[in-house]
Amino acid sequence: MSDNGYAVVSQRLTKCFGRKVALDCVDIHVPVGSIYGLVGPNGAGKTTLIRCLLDLLRPTRGSLTVFGCDASRGPTVRRRIGHVAALQPMWEWMRVRELAKFMSGCYPRWNADAVSRLLDRTGIDRGARIETLSRGQRTLAALAVQIGHDPDLLILDEALTGLDPLARREILRSVIEMMHGQRRTVLIAGQDLSDMERICDHVGILVEGRLVVEAPLEALRLRTKRLRVSHAPDTQLSTPAGATSVERGLRETRFVLGDGADDVLHELRAQGLQTDADDLSLEEIVVCLAQSAPAGVG
Amino acid sequence: MFDPIDTKSGLPFYRQITDQIHRAVAAGKLQRGDQLPSVRELAMQLLVNPNTVAKVYRDLERDGLLRARRGQGTYIAASASSLAERERSRLIAEQLEQVATDVRAFGMPSESAVDLFRDILTNGRTAKEGLS
Numbered sequence: 243m244s245d246n247g248y249a250v251v252s253q254r255l256t257k258c259f260g261r262k263v264a265l266d267c268v269d270i271h272v273p274v275g276s277i278y279g280l281v282g283p284n285g286a287g288k289t290t291l292i293r294c295l296l297d298l299l300r301p302t303r304g305s306l307t308v309f310g311c312d313a314s315r316g317p318t319v320r321r322r323i324g325h326v327a328a329l330q331p332m333w334e335w336m337r338v339r340e341l342a343k344f345m346s347g348c349y350p351r352w353n354a355d356a357v358s359r360l361l362d363r364t365g366i367d368r369g370a371r372i373e374t375l376s377r378g379q380r381t382l383a384a385l386a387v388q389i390g391h392d393p394d395l396l397i398l399d400e401a402l403t404g405l406d407p408l409a410r411r412e413i414l415r416s417v418i419e420m421m422h423g424q425r426r427t428v429l430i431a432g433q434d435l436s437d438m439e440r441i442c443d444h445v446g447i448l449v450e451g452r453l454v455v456e457a458p459l460e461a462l463r464l465r466t467k468r469l470r471v472s473h474a475p476d477t478q479l480s481t482p483a484g485a486t487s488v489e490r491g492l493r494e495t496r497f498v499l500g501d502g503a504d505d506v507l508h509e510l511r512a513q514g515l516q517t518d519a520d521d522l523s524l525e526e527i528v529v530c531l532a533q534s535a536p537a538g539v540g
Numbered sequence: 541m542f543d544p545i546d547t548k549s550g551l552p553f554y555r556q557i558t559d560q561i562h563r564a565v566a567a568g569k570l571q572r573g574d575q576l577p578s579v580r581e582l583a584m585q586l587l588v589n590p591n592t593v594a595k596v597y598r599d600l601e602r603d604g605l606l607r608a609r610r611g612q613g614t615y616i617a618a619s620a621s622s623l624a625e626r627e628r629s630r631l632i633a634e635q636l637e638q639v640a641t642d643v644r645a646f647g648m649p650s651e652s653a654v655d656l657f658r659d660i661l662t663n664g665r666t667a668k669e670g671l672s
Contacts, residue, residue, distance in 0.1 A: 277589055411587060418583045418590055436547050443589045460552060518641065521550035 249274045249395050249427035254304035257290050264290040266451040272429055277421065279442035280431040283532050286448040288431040292399050296325060324393030326384045328400040334373040338366055338383050342390060349391035357390040364412045378409025385413060389420050398430045402437055414441055435525040449532050466527050467503035471495045472516040482506045486534040498530045545586050553588050557596045562631055565616060566623050576614045
C-alpha cells in the first residue's frame with residue numbers, strides 16, 4: 243500500500259459533536275520519519291484528531307489515512323500505532339514485568355531489548371505494581387510497552403503534561419532513542435511547547451478545530467519575526483498587512499509577522515525608523531496565532 | 541563536553557550546535573582525530589531532534605571540518621589553524637552584532653565603543669573591574 247512518504251494524511255477531516263464542530267476541514271500531513279508536534283490551546287481538537295486516528299471516533303466528513311490505509315480499517319492499522327496518553331487507565335494490580343509480558347503476547351513483533359533499555363535507564367522496578375508508581379513512572383512504563391511492540395507510528399497525547407522535568411527528559415530521551423535510524427514517526431500532542439520545540443521537526447497548530455499552520459518547525463521559526471520599531475512618543479504606526487499581533491507602547495511598537503517580515507523591516511528602516519527583528523519561540527508563535535485566529539468556527 | 545541547548549536564545553538549535561563545534565575547534569578543545577558522540581548519543585544528551593544533529597554533522601563534513609568513517613563514527617578532520625579565517629570572523633561578528641545593537645540603542649558614539657573594545661582586548665578589563 244503506497245503511503246507517499248506520509249504516515250498520516252487527512253483531507254477535509256471534519257468531526258462534529260451535535261452542533262459543535264471539533265475538527266473543521268483539517269488537512270494534516272505527517273511525514274514518515276518526522277517528530278510532529280500537534281499544538282494548540284485546550285479544546286482545539288488535538289485529542290479528537292488522535293481519537294479519529296485510533297479509530298475510537300469516526301469522522302463526520304473527510305478522509306483520514308494512516309500509512310495509506312483508512313484509519314477505520316481496524317486492527318491492521320491499529321497494530322502499527324503505539325499510543326501513550328496522560329493518565330491513561332492501566333491494570334493497576336499488575337507488576338511492571340507482568341505488564342510487559344502480557345503486552346508482548348498481544349503484538350506480533352516484540353522488542354524486549356528496547357523495553358529493558360528504557361526500564362534500566364529510568365530505574366523503574368520491574369517488580370513494582372503499577373498502582374505504586376509515581377505519575378512519571380507510570381507514563382514511562384506505558385511508553386516502555388508501547389515502544390516494545392515496535393510501532394511505526396507512536397502517538398503521545400499530552401503524555402508530557404504535568405510531569406516533573408526529570409520524567410519529561412526521560413520520555414524525550416526514549417523518543418529520540420527509538421527514532422534514530424528507523425523510519426518511525428512520532429506524533430506528539432501537548433502544551434509543553436519548550437519540550438516540543440526541542441524535539442519536533444514539524445508542527446501543526448490547531449486553533450478552534452482548524453489547522454491554521456502546518457510547516458517544518460525550522461521554516462516556521464525562520465519566517466515568523468517580531469519587529470520592534472522605535473519612534474517618537476505617540477506615533478501611530480500603521481499596521482503592516484499580515485501582522486498577527488500588535489503591541490503599541492509610548493516609544494516602541496511591536497509587530498509579529500508570520501511572513502514577509504524582511505520586506506516590512508526594510509520598508510520601516512527606509513522610513514528612517516530604527517527597527518530590529520527578533521526570533522520567536524514556538525510558544526510565542528502559538529500564542530500569536532491563537533489570538534489572531536478568527537473567532538467562531540464553521 | 542557539549543553545553544546544554546539554550547532554548548531561550550532564539551538562535552536555532554542547528555546554529556547552536558554548529559557554533560559549539562566550531563568554537564571548540566577554534567579554541568583547541570577539539571583536535572584533529574578526536575571522536576564526536578554519535579548522532580543518537582548527542583541528540584539524547586542535548587535533547588534535540590536527531591535529524592538536527594545529523595544535519596549538523598552532514599554539513600560540517602561537507603565543509604571539511606568533520607570526517608565520518610563508515611560504521612566507526614565521526615571525527616574532527618580539521619585543526620584549529622586550518623579553520624577558515626572567515627569562520628572565525630563569523631563567530632566573533634555574531635557576538636559583536638549583539639553588542640552593536642546595545643551600542644546603538646544607548647546612543648553611544650562608535651568611537652567610544654571601539655575604544656572600549658580595544659581597551660578590553662589589550663588590558664583584558666572586565667566590566668566588573670571597570671566599575672570598581
